Amino acid sequence: MFPAAFDYHRAGSVDEAIALLKQYGGDARILAGGQSLIPAMRYRLARPAVLIDINPVSDLGYIRDSDGMLVLGALARDAELERTPKLHDRYPLLADVSAVVADPVVRQMGTVVGSLCHNDPAGDWAVAALASRAQVVVRGAAGTRTVAIDDFLVDSFTTAVADGEMALEAHFPAPPGRNAGSYQKIERKVGDFATASAAAWASLAADGTFAEVGIAIGAAGPTAKRVVAAETLLRGKKPTRELIRAAADEAAKAADPSADGRGSVAYKKAMAGVLVGRALDGTCKRLGIEV
Numbered sequence: 243m244f245p246a247a248f249d250y251h252r253a254g255s256v257d258e259a260i261a262l263l264k265q266y267g268g269d270a271r272i273l274a275g276g277q278s279l280i281p282a283m284r285y286r287l288a289r290p291a292v293l294i295d296i297n298p299v300s301d302l303g304y305i306r307d308s309d310g311m312l313v314l315g316a317l318a319r320d321a322e323l324e325r326t327p328k329l330h331d332r333y334p335l336l337a338d339v340s341a342v343v344a345d346p347v348v349r350q351m352g353t354v355v356g357s358l359c360h361n362d363p364a365g366d367w368a369v370a371a372l373a374s375r376a377q378v379v380v381r382g383a384a385g386t387r388t389v390a391i392d393d394f395l396v397d398s399f400t401t402a403v404a405d406g407e408m409a410l411e412a413h414f415p416a417p418p419g420r421n422a423g424s425y426q427k428i429e430r431k432v433g434d435f436a437t438a439s440a441a442a443w444a445s446l447a448a449d450g451t452f453a454e455v456g457i458a459i460g461a462a463g464p465t466a467k468r469v470v471a472a473e474t475l476l477r478g479k480k481p482t483r484e485l486i487r488a489a490a491d492e493a494a495k496a497a498d499p500s501a502d503g504r505g506s507v508a509y510k511k512a513m514a515g516v517l518v519g520r521a522l523d524g525t526c527k528r529l530g531i532e533v
């Protein structure tokens with residue numbers, strides 16, 4: 243199917259994109275990788291009157307360390323992250339995600355920030371962003387604000403980005419001390435959205451207890467969801483098989499999925515628990531801990 247008619251603008255700079263957003267307000271949509279927006283337009287699920295293409299902005303694809311965080315520009319693409327060695331060494335959770343989003347062709351164009359902005363309930367990046375306590379920098383004509391990911395993900399396909407604003411970059415704090423993470427996803431076939439997914443991230447204190455923990459699940463409700471009960475359970479304790487099992491049980495309880503072609507509610511709830519268990523196992527393995 244062809245999209246409904248729309249006007250197309252190429253923004254040469256962020257300022258130009260912001261000016262266009264101010265001019266067209268709620269009628270306009272940013273075009274990043276186009277891997278979600280274009281299919282939605284072709285199915286007439288989205289009918290923006292104006293597209294503002296930010297791909298001509300030459301300096302938005304950055305992946306850099308800054309002030310103790312990994313900073314991803316609005317055009318940092320999944321494939322670029324997959325090929326970034328420091329990600330594998332220092333941000334293993336993000337490296338895991340970059341290899342399982344969609345398929346290599348989609349990852350060539352799709353962006354992390356675009357995925358967060360799209361906020362598909364079964365998307366992968368929002369899950370990792372929640373576990374990592376990421377932030378998104380949002381800019382509009384009135385200025386720039388930094389939004390914690392928990393506040394950014396408002397509802398299915400809805401974020402804190404208001405009409406006239408765009409997301410400029412995502413910040414992933416560099417985990418302190420001895421730390422690791424892992425992302426786990428069940429998909430019907432390679433390239434599919436998650437039937438269920440889970441992200442874990444943890445840092446260890448000197449005495450071997452969990453100092454800080456992030457646990458989140460995907461395809462488990464209207465948006466990706468932080469499992470606060472599991473985080474609370476783990477924090478300050480030494481990793482054991484029983485503790486991981488209890489955290490996994492909390493995730494299964496917290497999951498609130500819908501039944502669809504990918505699975506029943508009962509199956510998806512059970513898998514949320516299984517995957518949190520696997521993500522914690524993967525984290526412990528990377529930390530060199532036997533559980």
Ligand SMILES: Cc1cc2nc3c(=O)[nH]c(=O)nc-3n(C[C@H](O)[C@H](O)[C@H](O)COP(=O)(O)OP(=O)(O)OC[C@H]3O[C@@H](n4cnc5c(N)ncnc54)[C@H](O)[C@@H]3O)c2cc1C
Pocket residue numbers: 271272273274275276277278279280281316342343344345348351352353354355356357358359360364365366367403407408409410433434435436
């Ligand atoms: C076949 C296929 C399989 C896929 N499988 C998966 C999967 O397994 N897991 C997964 O997570 N995703 C999957 N996707 C989605 C893919 O990862 C998308 O690329 C991603 O969700 C959106 O990124 P994008 O850069 O393409 O955004 P776009 O499609 O360009 O934009 C998506 C939405 O976000 C808005 N937006 C984008 N960037 C900004 C910005 N900087 N500021 C404000 N608004 C912005 C757009 O206006 C639009 O509403 C799949 C897509 C396809 C086509």
